[in-house]
Amino acid sequence: MELMPALLFLQSMLAATWRMATPIIYAAVGEVFTERSGVLNIGLEGIMLIGAFAGYSVAYETGNLVLGLLAALVSGLLSGLIFAIFTVSVKANQIVVGAAFNMIGMGLSAFLYRTIYSQSGRVLSLQPFRPLDIPGLSDIPFLGEVLFRHNIMVYGTVVLVVLAAFVLYRTAFGLSLRSVGEHPKAADTTGINVPATRYVGVLIGAVLAALGGASLTLAYSDQFVEGIVTGRGFIALAVVVFGAWSPWGAFWASLLFGSFYALQLRLQAMPEVLIPYQFLQALPYLATLVVLISLTRRARAPRALGVPYP
Amino acid sequence: MEDYLVRMENIYKSFPGGVQANRGITLEVRPGEIHCLLGENGAGKTVLMSILYGLYKPDSGTIYYKGKKLDIHSTKDAIANRIGMVHQHFMLVPTLTVAENVVLGQYPAWKVINDMDKVHERIRAMSDEFGLDVDPAKIVQDLSVGEQQRVEILKALYHGADLLILDEPTAVLTPQESEHLLKFLRDLANRGLTIIFITHKLEEVMQVSDRVTVLRDGKVVGTVNTSDTNPRELARMMVGREVLMELKKAQTEPGKVIFLVRNLRVKDARGLEVVRGVSFEVREREVLGIAGVSGNGQTELALALAGLIEGEFDEMRLDGQLITKRDLQRLHRLGMAHIPEDRQKMGLILPFSVAENFVLKTYRDEPFARRGFLRFDAIRDYTRSQVSKFSIRVGDIEEEIAHLSGGNQQKVVVARELDRQPRFLLVNQPTRGIDIGATEFVRQQILAERDAGAAILLISADLEEIFALSDRILVMFEGRFMGEVPPDPALIEQVGLMMAGKTVQVSD
Structure with missing residues (x-):
């Protein structure tokens, strides 16, 4: 009976991998659009926090998860608009603006949460998205648990990646976006509106980051906690590099990092593992460092990444 | 405007920082001719053509094109008016294919690109027709410089250009490639295309053009028929004085x-x-x-x-x-x-002053420094003597070297290196x-x-x-x-x- 526990371990780990990867996939696929347009948004973490809070707050007050998602979307749009105004129109330093967003996201979400929701001292939880078992498929042994018993936000990642790859590689907009990130002047001479294209790239990235944040409060857990994103925004930045700036690359890279999260969770739950949990929690971030240092030479960033135009 | 395809009238253009690139330029180009725009670097040739192509807005002046007043606000307008330009630095996205570069910016944003087969076919047909040897499926960064240039030309022709502007196209080519390009351009002109050819090479002007307009310091020196002029006269027009066309090279016996x-x-x-x-x-x-x-x-x-x-x-x-x-x-x-x-x-180091740049390699040594402190008098005296010895045109030796012209910057480098x-x-x-x-x-x-x-x-x-x-x-x-x-x-x-x-x- 050695095999069964090992299989069960693997099954629960793989299922958790996709769940854990979900917020990162949203943020990373969005950032692919932003960076392909030539803008580097390191403020993902902050925008995710804002989205997480906006989603939680509206869903809690209205009792409607879809309204919560909508609120996250709007918060992402607003964040993205402000980010784009500063980086594209004003041409401020993108790193500085991004860092500011991280601080604002952290401070704003914590401040609002404390003033509105933590007076009572109780955790105010909501009813999150429930798993949707796909009829038939969810009963397949092993695979059913791994692939077909997830909530809508998790399934949504696949739809998102397919759509993202289609838009980026099969539409005129995608072609313009990619050219703007590589050689904005060439794009300009063909009549493409470089700033407008970059605005759209930034907005897509910010909206998806906010939705990724909201998936933490509306699907992964059922409440808001200060700093709930815990570095996933930064991991998403690494994922974009590791995934070679492509939607599918970002998807698979997110799953890789999701597996590190899942692994450390499983290991924490095993009494025979005698490693202090703080070390286990650091695993995904350590893995990020190792992976980034050792494996990222193969891809090249968009040539105009981080460079304002004109 | 009778027999002119383009007439640019009294074009003025200055840039922030006070550079006056075009100071009242009037240029007339006849249909079907190859018209050379000759001038030194900084004479305003590229700026003038960028205005015609919609990249810059002139401060004042009017453009007539095909007998009508033309308002160009963007390159899109230029392309719509069948004006094409091959820039000195190619405007091709290196990571895209030739075909993608050709159609870039031509579709509305929401269009799903599903007609690339047709685009490839048309590019191949045009490539054969004009003898350009361009493969639409290749990624641009895998092409040689000469091939990239042919892609640029084909891109303009694909968009139906009646007027083709080329900015120093031979700068990146071998002599044979240049030869080939000039012949090709003559071919295009014979088919009725009008070509404006920017260059500072006299031989090219003599070889390829019908007429030539010489620019100097943002103004027109004159327009002449190529057959009525010679390189020496053109050089004089371009520089504003007699130019030594040949260097005197003494015979020397190499040593060890x-x-x-x-x-x-x-x-x-x-x-x-x-x-x-x-x-x-x-x-x-x-x-x-x-x-x-x-x-x-x-x-x-x-x-x-x-x-x-x-x-x-x-x-x-x-x-x-x-x-x-x-x-x-x-x-x-x-x-x-x-x-x-x-x-x-x-x-x-561009943000540094002329004087600082002069002592970049020697500032630690006597007499420019003593006990770790710079001696500004010595540095200034030295710089002044070098500036006058090499007749470098600077306003003030404390001004940023970035403000000097390219030629004067190069003189500083040469003076500094040879002084040792x-x-x-x-x-x-x-x-x-x-x-x-x-x-x-x-x-x-x-x-x-x-x-x-x-x-x-x-x-x-x-x-x-x-x-x-x-x-x-x-x-x-x-x-x-x-x-x-x-x-x-x-x-x-x-x-x-x-x-x-x-x-x-x-x-x-």
Whole structure:
């Protein structure tokens, strides 16, 4: 009976991998659009926090998860608009603006949460998205648990990646976006509106980051906690590099990092593992460092990444 | 406007910072002609054409096109009016295919691109019709410079250009490619296309154009029929004074070997070997020229010799001393001077003043410093004397060197490097992008240095320069030397073939 526990371990780990990867996939696929347009948004973490809070707050007050998602979307749009105004129109330093967003996201979400929701001292939880078992498929042994018993936000990642790859590689907009990130002047001479294209790239990235944040409060857990994103925004930045700036690359890279999260969770739950949990929690971030240092030479960033135009 | 395709009337354009690029230019181009726009760098040629192509808005002035007043607000308007432009720096996205580059910006954003097969077909058909040899499926960054240029031309023709503007198109080509391009343009003109050809090369004007308009300092000097003029007159119009067309090169007898290297190999930033085992020696009182199309390893060769990047070699000697590792201080002490390819990135520190740039290599030494403190009087005195000795045009020696013209910047680099009376002078592209006056000056300085006994290695993509200055010529192609030739003008043809990678037997 050695095999069964090992299989069960693997099954629960793989299922958790996709769940854990979900917020990162949203943020990373969005950032692919932003960076392909030539803008580097390191403020993902902050925008995710804002989205997480906006989603939680509206869903809690209205009792409607879809309204919560909508609120996250709007918060992402607003964040993205402000980010784009500063980086594209004003041409401020993108790193500085991004860092500011991280601080604002952290401070704003914590401040609002404390003033509105933590007076009572109780955790105010909501009813999150429930798993949707796909009829038939969810009963397949092993695979059913791994692939077909997830909530809508998790399934949504696949739809998102397919759509993202289609838009980026099969539409005129995608072609313009990619050219703007590589050689904005060439794009300009063909009549493409470089700033407008970059605005759209930034907005897509910010909206998806906010939705990724909201998936933490509306699907992964059922409440808001200060700093709930815990570095996933930064991991998403690494994922974009590791995934070679492509939607599918970002998807698979997110799953890789999701597996590190899942692994450390499983290991924490095993009494025979005698490693202090703080070390286990650091695993995904350590893995990020190792992976980034050792494996990222193969891809090249968009040539105009981080460079304002004109 | 009767028989003019384009008439640009009284165009003014200035830039922030006070540069007046165009000061009341009027230009008329007839349908079906090849019209050269001749002028030195900074004369305003490119700016004028960028206005016509919708990249810049003129401060004032009117454009008439096909008999009507034309308002151009963007390149999109230009393309819609069937104006095409091939820029000096290609406007192609390197990571996209040829076909993607051709259709870029032509569709509404929401369009799903599903007709690429048709686009490929049409590009192939046009490529065959015009003999352009362009493969629509190739990724642009895998193409040679010449091929990329043909893609640019095809892009303009694909969009139905009636007027084609080319900005210094031969700067990046081998002589044979240039020849081919000029013939091709004549062909296009015969089919009824109108061509404006920006250049500063006199021979090209004489060879290809019907008429020529000469610009100087943002103004029109004159428009003449090519058949009614000659290179000397054009040069005078361009520069505003008589120009020495030929350098006087004294006969010298080369002395002992000053610099030698055996089997040098250098990798570029991507880790590819771009200098693949070259050996040569340079003697006293000798200029060794290295010819070749840019991008065949010359940049890395120069950087490795100057000790700025690592290279592998069997042996390297400077003035008899063995060089074993990268040690700039030692190279400097042994008498190497380096005039780098890119003065703005390597030769100078642009935000620094003229005076500071003059002492970049010597500021630690007496008399410019004493006990770790700079002595500004000494630095200023020295700079003033050098500025007047080399007649460098500066307002104030404390002003940022970035404000100087390219020619004057280059003079600063040359003055600084030659002041140390080097044993071995490494010169890379010394006259690229500078005006005729400064070019003449820099070339004379190089020859004077040679006559004074220095060993000089001259790397240049400018064949005319190589032939004018060198005592021996090595031709570089894809990191190797294709052979050595004497600087006999009769051999230009062979050198051109060697630059394109052909092995040629040269009989001495």
